Amino acid sequence: MNTQSLSRYSGAAILIHWLTALLIFVAFPLGKYMHDLPLSPQKLELFSYHKWLGITVLLLFLPRLLVRIAKPPPTALPAPAWQHRAASVTHALLYLLILLVPLSGWLMSSAKGVSVVYLSLVPLPDLVDKNKELGSLLKEFHEALSTGLFVLVALHLAAAIKHHVIDKDGTLRRMLPGRNT
Amino acid sequence: MKSLSRWFLYGLIWVSSVANSAELSQVQHDKSSVSFGYKQMGVAMDGKFRKFVAKLNFDPSKPAAANAQIDIDLASIDTGTSEGDEEVAGKQWFNSKAFPSAKFVSTSVKSLGADRFEVAGKLSIKGKSVDAIAPFTFKPQGNVGAFDGTLLIKRLDFAIGEGPWADVSTVANEVQIKFHIVANAAPAAAAPKK
Ligand code: HEM
Numbered sequence: 001m002n003t004q005s006l007s008r009y010s011g012a013a014i015l016i017h018w019l020t021a022l023l024i025f026v027a028f029p030l031g032k033y034m035h036d037l038p039l040s041p042q043k044l045e046l047f048s049y050h051k052w053l054g055i056t057v058l059l060l061f062l063p064r065l066l067v068r069i070a071k072p073p074p075t076a077l078p079a080p081a082w083q084h085r086a087a088s089v090t091h092a093l094l095y096l097l098i099l100l101v102p103l104s105g106w107l108m109s110s111a112k113g114v115s116v117v118y119l120s121l122v123p124l125p126d127l128v129d130k131n132k133e134l135g136s137l138l139k140e141f142h143e144a145l146s147t148g149l150f151v152l153v154a155l156h157l158a159a160a161i162k163h164h165v166i167d168k169d170g171t172l173r174r175m176l177p178g179r180n181t
Numbered sequence: 182m183k184s185l186s187r188w189f190l191y192g193l194i195w196v197s198s199v200a201n202s203a204e205l206s207q208v209q210h211d212k213s214s215v216s217f218g219y220k221q222m223g224v225a226m227d228g229k230f231r232k233f234v235a236k237l238n239f240d241p242s243k244p245a246a247a248n249a250q251i252d253i254d255l256a257s258i259d260t261g262t263s264e265g266d267e268e269v270a271g272k273q274w275f276n277s278k279a280f281p282s283a284k285f286v287s288t289s290v291k292s293l294g295a296d297r298f299e300v301a302g303k304l305s306i307k308g309k310s311v312d313a314i315a316p317f318t319f320k321p322q323g324n325v326g327a328f329d330g331t332l333l334i335k336r337l338d339f340a341i342g343e344g345p346w347a348d349v350s351t352v353a354n355e356v357q358i359k360f361h362i363v364a365n366a367a368p369a370a371a372a373p374k375k
Contacts, residue, residue, distance in 0.1 A: 039268045041351035048222040113226070113261045120223040130261075 006170045006178075010071035014177055016064045020057055020098065021153075027053040028150055051109065051116050055124070058102035061095075077169055090156055097149040104145055108138035204240040205326045205364040212363040215253060219336075220353040228265075232257035235362055239290070239326070241319055244298055247290040251360070253283040255306075273343040280307045285332070296320060304332070306339040317360075325365045332358040 008014070027050055034046040076084055109116050110126035112135040117123045128134060163171035216229040232254035239247040255277040260266050270277045287302035296318050304313040317330025335354045336342055342352060 039264050041345050041348050044222055044351050048224075114221075115224050117223045123224075 006173060007074040008174050008176075008178060009073055010067060011177070012063070012067045013071065013073070014175055016060050016067065017175055020060050020064070023053050023057045023060075024098075024149070024153060027057065028146060031146060047114075048117075048120070051105065052119055054102040054105050055116065055118050057098060058106070061099055074174060077171055077174075087159065090152060090159070094149075094152050094156060097145060097152060101142065101145045101149050104138055104142040108135060108142050111135035111138050203242065204238060204366060206236075206238045206367045207365050208235040208237060209325075209363045209365065210235070214361045215251070216359045216361075218357045218359065219355065222351060226261070228258060228260040230254065230257050231259060235360075235364075237328075237362070237364060239319070239328075239364070241292075241298075241321065241326075244290045244292045247287070247300075249285075249287040249290070249300060249302070251285045255281060255283055273346055274341055276307060285313065300330070304334065307341060309339045311338050315358075315360075325363060328360065328362040328364070330360055332360070334358060 009017070030046060030050045030053070034043055034050060037043040037046070076087075106116060106124065107127050110128045111131050113130035115123060115126055160172045160175075163169050164173075210233075213233075213235060214229060215233050216227060218225060218227045220226065230253050233251055235249070235251040237247070237249040239249070255275045256270060258266055258269055258275075260269060269275055275283075283304070283306040285302055285304045287300050289302075290298060290300045293299050293316065297316065298319055299314060299316045301312070301314045303310050305311075311334070313332055313334060315330045315332040317328050320327045320329070334356050336352075336356050337347060337349070337354050341356075346352060
């Protein structure tokens with residue numbers, strides 16, 4: 001593959017992609033860790049940070065969609081049809097979960113009666129009324145959906161590394177900053 | 182003469198029943214509530230106490246003669262989660278095994294005009310007593326009246342939340358105790374039912 005002729009994702013798309021990745025890489029283990037802590041001021045703080053990270057993921061979704069519409073991704077690199085299909089399905093599911101995981105977290109917080117005040121500054125509206133049963137149900141959803149997201153991200157990452165290391169093609173570099181030609 | 186004394190008796194009954202209906206003294210606990218609000222990481226939270234005993238004598242035309250007392254069973258707290266309920270029963274919070282109740286005893290009541298009043302008194306929690314003032318409104322409805330007010334306290338005045346919990350940047354120091362008390366006049370024993 002010729003690096004010079006590589007067409008990359010737009011700068012905005014690359015920025016949002018890696019920002020979202022970073023946020024998920026922090027929010028996920030933080031979610032697992034804080035969940036098992038005994039009740040303490042530190043736990044309350046970590047819960048808030050987790051929520052803010054997650055809401056930021058949600059907030060990045062809209063600009064991400066707009067960028068994708070304004071600057072569509074570069075045409076796919078040659079690969080077997082099943083790989084293209086697998087990639088589109090994974091990407092679609094990733095988008096879905098990037099929406100549903102934070103949304104389920106927000107819904108859970110509302111149901112549990114702990115509203116979200118983003119960055120301690122912006123109070124977000126409660127999506128549902130306080131309801132204990134609904135709260136624990138949404139917790140199950142949030143846990144299952146975030147596990148799903150984790151599995152998909154792992155697949156996505158494995159595919160990117162395989163392209164870079166084994167196929168030595170430009171798949172990963174398209175999503176890395178660099179000069180566009 | 183007979184009819185005159187009867188009229189006199191009717192008069193007496195009327196006066197005493199008016200006096201009785203003006204002073205509220207029977208709290209209807211099933212219609213009353215004691216709840217609280219505070220901020221946690223900047224988020225407004227609330228909870229309530231399921232069990233409390235309130236006593237009062239209140240005549241809106243004679244507020245200075247009024248008095249009130251409320252005992253709150255701290256183990257009956259509902260913070261919204263069982264984890265929270267267990268935590269606040271602990272030594273660092275209420276230590277409710279050693280100090281099972283919170284008590285407010287009024288020292289004076291005064292009118293603030295219209296339906297607004299103010300009660301001053303002593304609030305005792307966890308072995309500490311602090312002077313407290315609560316403005317409230319009084320809404321009469323026939324023989325029944327509703328009192329609605331808020332008592333603002335600082336939890337650290339009572340050592341509620343010690344150790345790491347004393348950090349007020351996670352759980353705020355300010356706590357509003359909101360009461361809604363419904364009371365009626367004592368049944369007028371002397372007055373015949375119509
Ligand atoms: C990309 C975004 C997010 C990811 C990847 C994520 C992931 C996770 C994970 C892995 C857990 C632990 C689940 C468990 O094992 O029990 C968790 C818990 C939690 N998440 Fe999220 N989350 C995200 C967004 C949010 C948002 C936006 C909120 C709220 C506004 C939120 C609220 C919570 C809460 C309250 C818990 C703890 C549940 C409990 O232990 O009671 N999350 N999250």
